[in-house]
Amino acid sequence: MTGDAVIKVEDLHTGFGDHLVHDGLNLEVRKGEVLGVVGGSGTGKSVLLHCIIGLKKPWSGCIEVLGQRVLDLEPPERSALEARWGVLFQDGALFSSLTVAQNIQVPLKEHLNLNQRLMDEIAMIKIGLVGLPPEAGRLYPAELSGGMRKRAGLARALALDPEILFLDEPTSGLDPIGAARFDALIERLRKTLDFTVFMVTHDLDSLNAICDRIAVLADKRVVVIGDMKQMLNERHPWVLEYFHGPRARSAGLLKPGR
Numbered sequence: 001m002t003g004d005a006v007i008k009v010e011d012l013h014t015g016f017g018d019h020l021v022h023d024g025l026n027l028e029v030r031k032g033e034v035l036g037v038v039g040g041s042g043t044g045k046s047v048l049l050h051c052i053i054g055l056k057k058p059w060s061g062c063i064e065v066l067g068q069r070v071l072d073l074e075p076p077e078r079s080a081l082e083a084r085w086g087v088l089f090q091d092g093a094l095f096s097s098l099t100v101a102q103n104i105q106v107p108l109k110e111h112l113n114l115n116q117r118l119m120d121e122i123a124m125i126k127i128g129l130v131g132l133p134p135e136a137g138r139l140y141p142a143e144l145s146g147g148m149r150k151r152a153g154l155a156r157a158l159a160l161d162p163e164i165l166f167l168d169e170p171t172s173g174l175d176p177i178g179a180a181r182f183d184a185l186i187e188r189l190r191k192t193l194d195f196t197v198f199m200v201t202h203d204l205d206s207l208n209a210i211c212d213r214i215a216v217l218a219d220k221r222v223v224v225i226g227d228m229k230q231m232l233n234e235r236h237p238w239v240l241e242y243f244h245g246p247r248a249r250s251a252g253l254l255k256p257g258r
């Protein structure tokens with residue numbers, strides 16, 4: 001793995017049946033950065049995330065995370081690597097039959113051997129960290145608002161103090177104020193806890209507010225990667241349309257007349 005990359009994807013080919021999703025996709029994620037992954041609907045952003053965390057086996061290619069080739073790992077090594085990242089899935093993916101505190105304790109039970117009192121304390125710390133009130137620990141997912149569910153999912157993703165945080169459309173379904181608050185939370189946590197963020201998103205405000213770099217998926221690969229300034233100067237048709245369209249204007253990305 002070159003330099004300070006914590007994720008490296010090389011020549012990835014992925015698909016379902018005869019449907020090719022990734023055709024020679026390459027990507028590097030640097031230690032400590034927030035990388036936003038954007039692209040049209042169905043371009044393979046979530047599938048890419050699933051390949052990196054081992055939920056989907058690619059047809060070919062190489063994926064390294066934290067210096068280890070994820071596709072070659074035996075189950076014990078795989079499990080040890082999984083303990084070093086946290087994932088917030090699009091809908092929070094909380095277990096509906098467990099309270100928020102119990103959900104947060106799932107990865108603790110899976111990877112550590114702690115007594116219940118300590119796990120309860122850790123759950124309360126994580127609940128506070130994501131800005132939920134202490135009472136939220138006793139609630140079931142169905143009793144939470146959409147924004148609270150996202151925060152509960154985030155608390156679970158942070159349970160093991162991850163080195164990498166994977167976020168799949170974290171602000172989808174939130175109102176603009178809720179989304180901005182969630183962005184600010186991620187930004188604050190990243191600065192204090194010093195992890196790397198891989199974030200799939202459609203949200204231009206998030207990209208602008210918290211991403212150090214943006215990777216654009218189009219034509220079955222990453223067609224451009226760089227900061228917002230580079231996105232605004234890029235000539236790829238999808239990038240032009242996305243970063244210069246009416247939503248970009250309302251997100252304040254464009255100077256008047258640009």
Ligand SMILES: Nc1ncnc2c1ncn2[C@@H]1O[C@H](COP(=O)(O)OP(=O)(O)OP(=O)(O)O)[C@@H](O)[C@H]1O
Nearest residue numbers: 016019021039040041042043044045046047048202
């Ligand atoms: N389990 C599956 N079986 C068959 N096809 C799938 C499966 N999962 C995803 N796909 C297909 O793979 C392609 C990429 O899907 P993916 O969910 O990664 O898109 P995406 O870029 O995240 O889209 P969106 O922004 O709409 O969430 C799509 O064409 C999708 O239909």
